[in-house]
Amino acid sequence: MGGGPLKDKILVAIPGKEPTEIIKHLEKKFPDIEITFVSPAPDFTFKDSKNLPISIFKDKTILVTFFSLPPTPEDAPSLDWIHFFSAGTNHVVDHPIYKDTDITLTTSSGVHGPQIAEWVIGTALAHSHNLYNLYERQKEHKWKEEGRRYVVHDLVKQRLGVLGYGSIGRQVARLAKALGMDVIAYTATPKDTPEKRADNGYIVPGTGDPDGEIPSKWYSGLGKEDLHEFLKQDIDILVLTLPLTDDTRHMISTPEFEILSRKHTFISNISRGAIIDQPAMIAALEKGLIRGAAVDVTDPEPLPDDDPLWSAPNTIVTPHVSGNASSYIERAFGVLELNLEKRQKGEPLVNVVNRRRGY
Structure with a gap:
């Protein structure tokens, strides 16, 4: 070169x-x-x-x-x-x-940062504001569901955990910070100096976190112990924005969902479907260990018509379009x-x- x-x-x-x-x-x-x-x-x-x-x-x-x-x-x-x-x-x-x-x-x-970050925040807000339930009421020409109170849990002071703090994760963090959230980040290698926290890749002008200044705390490692320490940090919304490799395949499975159940975490996956053990996530949703999920990626893709993920409770599924x-x-x-x-x-x-x- x-x-x-x-x-x-x-x-x-x-x-x-x-x-x-x-x-x-x-x-x-x-x-x-x-x-x-x-x-x-x-x-x-x-x-x-x-x-x-x-x-x-x-x-x-x-x-x-x-x-x-x-x-x-x-x-x-x-x-x-x-x-x-x-x-x-x-x-x-x-x-x-x-x-x-x-x-x-x-x-x-x-x-992909701007459009995918908007998908992450948009689906999280759609969940917390009950928009999908309200839209169903609209189609039925019903003002609201009888006996149900619509209470919004806004994002102020909630904690966003970004698993994989690359360009997409940094723009999600930027938007979350503007909404009053606390952000913590997890990376494979330590980011213990300002130079290591900088984004040296391509950045859409006016977006992201070029200097790595948004997270209040950083975590790192490739082992389960390191990952679990991060997941124990009272995360309200966990965003997966990391590549699929042998190290990340099924990175989030039953033990991780059990840790996240302490905070009843909402999961957002825009990376690759196989990073999550999908049957384990469905089980966690059905048991109420996590309060919901938004996934733009599945395992496999396209998702088969009879896959139980389609009907998992409190779940938004989109067909790998968040980056378009x-x-x-x-x-x-x-x-x-x-x-x-x-x-x-x-x-x-x-x-x-x-x-x-x-x-």
């Missing part, structure tokens, strides 16, 4: 209409790059490159994509950087480019543009994937 003038041939392989204005902007700003655009499929379900000619990868140095990769590293001998428009790379970990090369991989982590935003593509290109600047200057790129950690 050396400095000097860029001499790059870039393949942008993303579904949908060509973003001509963005591409013109990049080619004007970086006159030594050449951009080729292809649309692999009409929607976001495309997960391989079977309808792309292999020859299209041959002379490309940079690939910009969601899912479309050359079948083998040998099909793209000049490739030294892949920028994913997704926040993670767990969908390509078994690909030979991921496993058998040192091609630099970057993600669009950071572009009209500005998504524009912001993802913003990460690419920032990294093109850094590549030109010979500086370290942002959002580089650490293959050992898996994100």
Whole structure:
């Protein structure tokens, strides 16, 4: 990733209409790059490159994509950087480019913060304000449910626990703080200095917690004892915003729900469904150990029609849409543009994937 003038041939392989204005902007700003655009499929379900000619990868140095990769590293001998428009790379970990090369991989982590944070806060408020129950009354043309008192437990002085304090968690924290909540954070590695607490990834301007100043307390570790210490901190709302790895799979299961039952915690999961032991969560909801849940991710996806999660009490289920935003593509290109600047200057790129950690 050396400095000097860029001499790059870039393949942008993303579904949908060509973003001509963005591409013109990049080619004007970086006159030594050449951009080729292809649309692999009409929607976001495309997960391989079977309808792309292999020859299209041959002379490309940079690939910009969601899912479309050359079948083998040998099909793209000049490739030294892949920028994913997704926040993670767990969908390509078994690909030979991921496993058998040192091609630099970057993600669009950071572009999802605003819209997903609004989903987290919006679903939490919908639950605490009884909006779903009230909407059912509206459809029945009933003023209110007879004999029921509608009491709102506002968020002031409640505690938000953010499990995985990345770009999304930081924007959730920002909104929660504005509502009067106390925020505590949990990360895999210790954040015991101001430098370690800073967000060094891509940040949508005016959002997040760039300096890591919002949490009143930080917790860290990869062991169950460390996690349980965090969960014991009287958390009212627990937000899961961490990647799916071998270490995080079923990270929240029966023992964790038993700890959270002390505060009757509300669970919000926008990361990956398998981070939660789903049957254990359903059991916790049915037993009243936790007061509710909002999940935009499930295990598996799509959620089968007969899955008991659909009818779990006090649960909001949405079909993995919290990250969708009209500005998504524009912001993802913003990460690419920032990294093109850094590549030109010979500086370290942002959002580089650490293959050992898996994100």
